[in-house]
Amino acid sequence: MHGLMMQQPLLVASLLTHAERHHGEQEIVSRRVEGDIHRYRYRDLAQRARRLANALAGLGIGEGERVGTLAWNGYRHMELYFAVSGSGAVLHTLNPRLHVDQLAYIIDHADDRVIFFDLTFLPLIESVAPRIRSPKVFVAMTDRANMPATPDLPGMLMCYEDLIDGHGDDFTWPLLDENTASSLCYTSGTTGNPKGVLYSHRSTILHTYAAALPDSLNCSARDVILPVVPMFHVNAWGLPYIACMVGAKLVFPGPALDGKSLYELIEAEQVTLSAGVPTVWQGLLRHVAERGSTFTAMRRTIVGGAPCPTAMTTEFQERYHVDVLHAWGMTELSPVGTVCSFKGxxxxxxxxxxxxxxxxxxxAVFGIDMRIVGPDGEALPWDGRAAGDLQxxxxxxxxxxxxCDEASPLSDGWFPTGDVAKIDADGFMQITDRSKDVIKSGGEWISSIDIENVASLHPEVASAVCIAARHPKWDERPLLLIVKQPGSALESAELLDFFDGRVAKWWKPDAVVFIEALPLGATGKVLKNQLRDRFKDYYLMA
Structure with missing residues (x-):
């Protein structure tokens, strides 16, 4: 017997309709590329998104066709999030930090029909345009007064505000099948070409529900949310959708992600919750410490994209009373997989x-099931000791x-994350390595992440990376690569002594190399493969 319940598809546009109806007065604040602050409300967002949906139809964008964006976090990007997906097309967020060849590859692979871009990225558009197959419509996300002098683009250049002004807001969001594609995001691809992950309306809404929960990202109508994590990569961890679902005030930082700019925005708008990668928080914490300032409203920050060093957690919580929520996810997971919320x-x-x-x-948040498996595929115990491949x-x-013509990556219905992890009896997962980063010394495994975490505790260490370097006797040994704090005179012997009593003796790296800066990828992750290529024979040459 079927339950007597209505069947309503789970659609992205319903988030916007809800926000307009129930939180129409709530503010969205954006620092624009032009440098000024723009303010409007959810009802304005909804009205402009409908006009934009009409404009997309006017450009001939049909259901399932891809629309590219090269944009910072701001209100116009938010309008595209809903207008594109809501009308049945696919929002393809492009990562401007990728190499121009990779960008051209992705635009061609996705077959983007139109590309919307922030003015910052005009030089990037000019270098990508001649490398892509078909002429496109390029839309500069600005008003007529700020339009660039017509660059020589193969295709058509349009003005975003003119485009919207040319259409009314009488538009009814279509009733799509909830399994219709809504958005597309490519992995940052440290090896080989980036791969596209296609999200559906259903997957996006379910992810939004789960990520907003109290033990997940814990968002409500009382929050003021500043997503530093970019909207051009993995949906800004779902926050633009979550904000509509719960009716939170949104604050968009635009291109200015330095410590000073972020701090001023956080204070001016009384931000309560922010989210980003550790490298961004380093800049923010440094600025606040130098000024001897404090946070008046911010009470929690979500840290993901890379492991959060304990020293950073300590500084946030003990000095500034800002709780740190450590989270893990992947492009392939929309992205939220786990969040580190305490149990009672x-x-x-x-x-x-x-x-x-x-x-x-x-x-794991509800909806995500996980397990760790050994080399022969058998599930390993959740005892906090056994480490295996996380699925x-x-x-x-x-x-x-x-x-993609390749065989499905799934193994027995599970997605292999490429991470090596342990899970404790309470279900808390801890990544000990990427499967390609593990260090095997004399037949025994060493966790590079554990080594990095210890090094990061030293007050004179700004950044730490541990890689496997080939060794004449032990096959591989850990090598520590360190960026020092400005003005530090730290020497390798002192840092290696710091490991005594903190890790097993044989885990202690054999050497420290001080470097000027870490190579960062398009999403702010450290490119360990570049460091491995450079230093993998360090011990053989010693």
Whole structure:
């Protein structure tokens, strides 16, 4: 017997309709590329998104066709999020930090019909345009007064505000099948070409529900959310959708992501929650410390994209009373997989034990199932000791890659993440390595992430990376690559002594190399492969 319930498809546009109806007065604040601050409300967002949907139809964009964006976090990008997906087309967020050849490859592979871009990226558009197959419509996300002198583009250049002004807001969001594609995001591709992950309306809405939950990102109508994590990569971790669902005030930072700009915006708008990668928070914390300032409203920050060093967690929580939520996810997971929220019995633990838990990536949000498996595919115990290949499954986990002829990556219905992890009895997962980064010394495994975490605790270390370097006796040994804090006179012997009593003796790196800066990829992740290529024979040459 069927339940007597209405069947309503889960659609991205319904988030916007809800926000307009129930939170129409709520503010969206954006720092624009032009440098000024723009303010409007959810009702304005909804009205302009409908006009933009009419404009897309006027450009001949049909259901399932891809629309590219090269844009910062701002209100116009938010309008595209809903106008493109809501009208049945596919929002393809392009990562401007990728190499121009990779960008051209992705635009061709996705067959983007139109590309919307922020003015910052005009030089990028000019270098990409001649490399892509078919002429496109390029839309500069600005008004007539700020339009660039017509660059020589193969295709047509249009003005965003003119485009919107040319259409009315009488538009009814189509009732799509909820399994229709809504957006597309390519992995940052440290090896080989980037691969596209195609999200559906259903997967996006379910991900939004789960990520907003109290033990996930814990968002509500009382929050003021500033996503530093870019809208051009993995949906800004779902925050633009979550804000509509719960009716939170949104603050968009635009292109200015330095510590000073972020701090001023956080204070001016009384931001309560922010989200970003550790490298961004380093700049923010440095600025606040130098000024001797404090946060008046911000009470939590979500840190993901890379492991959050315990020293950073400590500084946020003890000095500024800002709780750190460690999260883990992947492009292939829409992206949220786990969030490190305490269980009740953790609250009474001694401080250091709580920090040890916060260093973990956390427990699965509802909808994500995970397991760790050994070399022969058998599931390993959740005892906090056994480490294995992390696999996940769930309604917002990909089954394969867009336009890809390769066999499905799934193994027995599970997606292999490429991470090596441990899971404890409480279900808290901790990544110990990427499967390609593990260090095997004399037949025993060493966790590069554990080594990095210890090095990061030293007050004179700004950034730490541990790689496997080939060794004449032990096959591989850990090599520590360090960026020092400005003005530090730290020497390798002192740093290596710092490891005594913190890791097993044989885990201690054999050497430290001080470098000026770490090579960062398009999403702010450290490109370990470049460092491996450069230093993998360090011990053989010593």
């Amino acid at each position: 019995h953790h609250l009474s633990l001694p401080t250091q034990q709580r920090y040890a838990i916060q260093a973990k990536q956390g427990r 996940v499954r769930g309604p917002w986990v990909t089954t394969g890659y867009f336009g």
